[in-house]
Amino acid sequence: MDPIREAHLSEPGLLVIDVAGFDDATVLAFQAAIARIWGTSSVERTTRDAGQPGVRLRMYTDLRQVLEEASSPVPAPSAT
Template sequence: MRPIHEALVAEPGLVVVEIAAADDETAFAFHEVIASRWATAAADRTPRDPGQPGVRLRAYVDLRQALGISAEGDAVR
């Protein structure tokens, strides 16, 4: 993965989360949990490192923008 750019964590509340998982399904499931609670950039691919097992996914999260959860368990912005 590319290095984390300083601007992505320049302010309190900005977080970069790197996810390592056995497969795409697991990585996207974890990303979905994060995205249901905080403003998160969309993730659409999981790169594979040659010679390394599993996949990686990077999530950009803004903890300052917490999402509410409806009575049905859905995220509410």
Template sequence: MKPINEAHVAEPGLAVVEVAARDDRTALAVQELLATLCAIAPADRTTREPGEPGVRLRCFLDLRQAPDTGAVDADRSGTRP
């Protein structure tokens, strides 16, 4: 994964979350849970590091904003806006 840069956490309330999970389904479920709590810039996919177990996912959170419930609901139905 690319390094986290200063712009990602430039203000209070901004955060970067890296999820390490056994499989894609688990990592994406964690991301969906985070999206119910705050505004999120979700990852489109997980990544695999050669020689390391499981998958990784990085998403960006903005705790200053409410979650986009439309995106979460659309994601649950299998379509994205």
């Protein structure tokens, strides 16, 4: 993977996440789960390192962009 550059982390709340997994479906499912919570860059492809098992992807995440869907994944219990 390419080196992380200072511009990728120029402000608080920005993350660079490198993910390694068994196959494309696994790492893309992880990326989709993160994308439901925070703003992320779209990932169109994974990479393979020659001679190494599995696949990798890099995603850029902005923790300042909390999405509405993630604000309350479980309904609050009702008072009885």
